[in-house]
Amino acid sequence: MSSQHSSSNRVESPAPRYSKTKPMLKVNELAEDLAVQILLCLPVISLLRFKCVCKGWYALITHQNFVYKHLFHNKNKKPLFLVHRRDRATEDYLVSRLSYETLQVSLTQPMPPPYFGIDKKVDIYISGSCNGLVCLCDNYNLNTVLWNPATKETKVVPRSYVPRFPAGHIVSTIGLGFGFDVETNDYKIIKLLKFRDPDPYTIEKAAIDWEGVLSFDMSKEVFLITPLPDEEVYGHESDNWKNFFVLNELVAMAIYIREEGPFELDIWLLLEYGVKESWTKLVTVGPNLTGFIQTLGYGKNDTIFLTNLMGSWSCMTLLPKK
Template sequence: MATCNEIPKDVIIEILLMLPVKSLIRARVVCKNWYSIIINPSFVTKHLNHHANSGRLFVNRYDKISHKYTFSLFPDQTLAGSPPVCQDVVVDMPYHLVANLFNGILCLCDPSYRFALWNPATREFRSLPELSPNFLPDMVSGQETYGFGFDPITNDYKVVWIWNTWDPCKEINSPYEAAVYTLSTDSWRYLDHVALPYPIIDTPLSNTCINRVYHWFAMDNDRHALILSFDMGNELFHEISHITRYSKHAVLAAYNNSLALINYDSFSTVDIWAMMEEGCWTKQSTLQLPDFIEGLLGFWTNGQIFMESEGGDSHVALYDLETREIKKFASEIWAECLVYRESLVSIRGRDGFLEHDQLSDVDKVLNFCE
């Protein structure tokens, strides 16, 4: 029988790329050769993008029966089962956490704007340092939003937090300010001289970080819609030209590695636009949806789109843009729908892995909520 050192390295790599993260964490102790392969940043990237690491549906949902928020992960791309169950990931939340996802890393944000990073595959969990903005006298907290993404130049993950303050006497908001958290330094930095003069910046329902740039809907003082972007590399904000085809029900999402605008003036007719170049929008499709659809949540694989129904039988459905078929699943929920790929990316640990401690990832998330 050949030992691990006798098998050609390229063959070993191809075999390891087919394995899930849980198996790779075990495989790293087989021999030094496998260990060096698995922790190599090049292998981590190849595994994330490998065809065997297919996208799975991650749902942040509200159960109307138990009155709890729950994180759930479908076991595979077939989206079988209702409700979706994966015991490694499902956690009952005391209240809603906003979740953002990039490269298999979840960025969690609670109603008090405490942040945490979580890799469900490796079970790494990291609470971010708390940041308390200094408010001027007589000012109180106003509106807040955030974004999460990756800077490929520095190979670093970043969270950008945007907030403004409210003057209850004058009944006006201050311009938005911002701070950035960098994973490599585990610290926040205020972005000096940033004053975003928008009355509204909306939090997207799905991750909109594309080619290191994160995107939000915003509204100027004349109530014109625009897209605000933030470059995770140079840490600069940029305003993309006004959107003439915007409606109050519009949704931003990633679509074939481009920014997409899902726009609908009524719930029966939906236009999908993709921004191939900055400010240049191309219509991809026009949909005629049934009356029970309340909103659109984002894209799944192979030209399918998540939708949310209205009424007492609230559920998430999947609409196929080519066949026009609708598949209902996960009843009685309010949801964020994210496409999840397992990742070896480490958010803690010198050698790219954390040794498991006595707390499970579920316990860590629940402790974060307390």
């Protein structure tokens, strides 16, 4: 007898299929502290795009605490020179970013409004920069503008009124100072005024000497004068032309020494405000310098960046004076 097996009515389910791609992590599943650490490492231009990801990221990126953290996190990254010049064809002002190490131009853009397309008679100056913000002014005192080159945002600062001086005195603005007050976590602009009596006077000495470096405490809002080194200390006449600039967050003084023909520069650093004895000689540059030279800053590998009247930039290796 042949036996027959009855077939089963059971339906077997197919074997599960596994996707080869990993599941994507949603933005709202990303821990906030991890998101902060990732965003802190990104450049500003990327943060501007990521503000549109979601409301949470917009609130995070625009929050003042995150702005301070991002600034502190990126403070030690490679700095840039910001230089301005007139376009030869249009005579409009352009701003260029230069690498601090190679002097290569990374970006050139026009001046922001209200300075873009302004009257050609107006000269525009970069009066200072701090924490990525740039303070712009002009020779006619038309505007004072705070500009963020990374976000392209600008803010026109309200005009300040000059206090009343005795009748007959001539008052003029000689410059602006721009800095950050750590006590209030805010920025301050200092207007420097010059007033003089129109009556003539006589200078008894044949030369006008430097009295010292005038510094301003942003928090206490007080001035401090630091005398320059004595002539016997730096070994040159007091009437040598001097140029002051910032070098590694310290006040630096370049003394131009020329007897005949080419000249050289002695670079001094002020290590402590108000202390005359804290002036320390850093290095001598030259002696084969020619023309009018102005110091721009100090880079790695013992190099100093210089510019001349024609707007050309160059770098030189610093050699200690023997």
